[in-house]
Amino acid sequence: MKSLLSNPWLELATRFVAGTIFIAASIEKAADPAAFTTLIENYKILSPQLSLLVASTLPWVELVCGFAILFGWGVRGGALVLGLLTVGFTAAVISGVLRGLDISCGCYTLDPDVGRIGWRKVVENTGLLVLFLFLVYSTGTRYTLEAWLSSRTGKEGAVN
Amino acid sequence: MPATPIIRTAIREGIVLSALSLVLALFYNGVTGKGVFAGDWSRPSKSPLAAAAPEIISLETAADLQRSGAALFVDSRHAFDFRLGHIVGAINIPLQESDAAIAVLAQPKGRTIVVYCDGTECNSSLEVGSKFTAAGYGKVLVFFAGWSAWKQAGLPVTEGAR
Numbered sequence: 001m002k003s004l005l006s007n008p009w010l011e012l013a014t015r016f017v018a019g020t021i022f023i024a025a026s027i028e029k030a031a032d033p034a035a036f037t038t039l040i041e042n043y044k045i046l047s048p049q050l051s052l053l054v055a056s057t058l059p060w061v062e063l064v065c066g067f068a069i070l071f072g073w074g075v076r077g078g079a080l081v082l083g084l085l086t087v088g089f090t091a092a093v094i095s096g097v098l099r100g101l102d103i104s105c106g107c108y109t110l111d112p113d114v115g116r117i118g119w120r121k122v123v124e125n126t127g128l129l130v131l132f133l134f135l136v137y138s139t140g141t142r143y144t145l146e147a148w149l150s151s152r153t154g155k156e157g158a159v160n
Numbered sequence: 161m162p163a164t165p166i167i168r169t170a171i172r173e174g175i176v177l178s179a180l181s182l183v184l185a186l187f188y189n190g191v192t193g194k195g196v197f198a199g200d201w202s203r204p205s206k207s208p209l210a211a212a213a214p215e216i217i218s219l220e221t222a223a224d225l226q227r228s229g230a231a232l233f234v235d236s237r238h239a240f241d242f243r244l245g246h247i248v249g250a251i252n253i254p255l256q257e258s259d260a261a262i263a264v265l266a267q268p269k270g271r272t273i274v275v276y277c278d279g280t281e282c283n284s285s286l287e288v289g290s291k292f293t294a295a296g297y298g299k300v301l302v303f304f305a306g307w308s309a310w311k312q313a314g315l316p317v318t319e320g321a322r
Contacts, residue, residue: 030188033195056195060185065177076166077173102216102280102304112283136170 011140018131019070022062022082025108030059032110039106043092044099061085069135072144076136083132090125093117214275214289214300222274222303223315231272236288237307239321246307247276248316255284262288262295272299279306 004010029036036055041048062085065078089107096103096117105115115121141147189195217225225231226247233250235242242252253261267273273292277285289302303310311317 030185033189034198037195052198053196056189057182057185060188061178061181064181064184068173068177074173074177076170077175077177080167080170081174081178100216113280116280137166 005134005137006139008140008142011135011138012143014131014134014138015069015072015075015144018079018082018128018135019066019068021108021128022066023070026059026062026066028110029055029106030063033059035110036106039104039110039112042103042106043096043101045092045095058085072141072148073146075138075141075144075146079132079135083129083136086125086128086132090122090129093121093125097122214286214293214302216304217274217301219303219305219309219313221301222276222305222310223313225272225274225301226315231274231301232267234273234275234288234292235307236275236277236284237282241278241307243319243321245311245317245319247310248318250276252321253288255288258288258291262291267297269296270298272301273297274301274303276303276306276310279308280304282306 033052033055036059037048037052040046040051040055046054061081065082068074068078069082093105097119101117103117104112105117105121107115107121109115185195189197226233226249229249233247235246235250235252236255236258237246237252238254239252242250242254246252253265273289275285275289275292277283277288285302285304285306289300292300
């Protein structure tokens with residue numbers, strides 16, 4: 001367990017997968033908040049105004065945290081934020097499924113015919129949560145931007 | 161595993177990243193005039209499912225209503241698809257023509273309306289259903305599983321225009 005947590009290659013691979021997923025998922029939604037608002041309203045959880053507010057900001061959080069995780073700058077923070085968001089998304093999907101809503105997830109695309117909510121989504125999200133939990137606790141941070149920057153400044157310090 | 165310092169770092173980084181995201185979101189939406197800057201806060205919901213959403217019914221309920229003749233079935237698919245086959249007793253009101261067609265429809269407003277389209281691949285049943293609700297029909301149901309589920313179940317179908 002301990003060696004898994006400190007394995008830098010596993011950390012790098014996990015960051016690549018989790019970061020890429022959220023960057024890819026967020027771009028279309030960030031660019032078209034109006035369409036995303038409709039998808040959020042379909043869940044019938046938030047008011048139209050709150051849906052608009054969430055649709056305008058949430059994709060940007062996904063995008064920034066996705067990049068943070070992919071490049072390795074603030075990985076723990078990005079993983080914590082996206083992990084908490086994923087818990088929220090999963091709760092919304094479960095409540096939608098239990099209420100018998102047949103709606104588009106709004107997870108990866110704005111296309112209303114793709115990715116309808118269901119238990120499969122819940123399983124997918126649980127998998128994502130494992131990745132984020134790993135990234136919060138992983139100490140294998142050798143191949144991150146942060147480690148690279150601090151090694152550079154470290155070398156310069158040695159020269160001076 | 162020193163959990164507390166790790167979580168503290170994560171929270172601190174998370175706050176920085178969230179703040180950065182909000183700045184970017186405000187910037188993008190402000191520059192493009194989208195989202196919260198679109199200036200339509202009080203607009204009616206565009207979601208076909210929001211607020212006065214039509215009730216969605218199952219195949220069994222739809223079949224019962226069709227058998228008893230208690231409801232008017234409305235097929236919201238394209239006229240071409242309708243001619244190829246539709247639920248027995250259904251009338252065709254495609255989404256594009258729905259405003260005019262609903263306006264001239266001579267049906268009591270208390271009559272149960274069941275709207276359907278192809279199935280989960282389409283949303284026109286929801287949109288036409290919302291228009292029936294907006295037109296004052298009190299009991300509008302959407303058979304969301306639609307034509308594909310109906311046909312698959314071997315329930316009564318017919319062909320031709322109406």
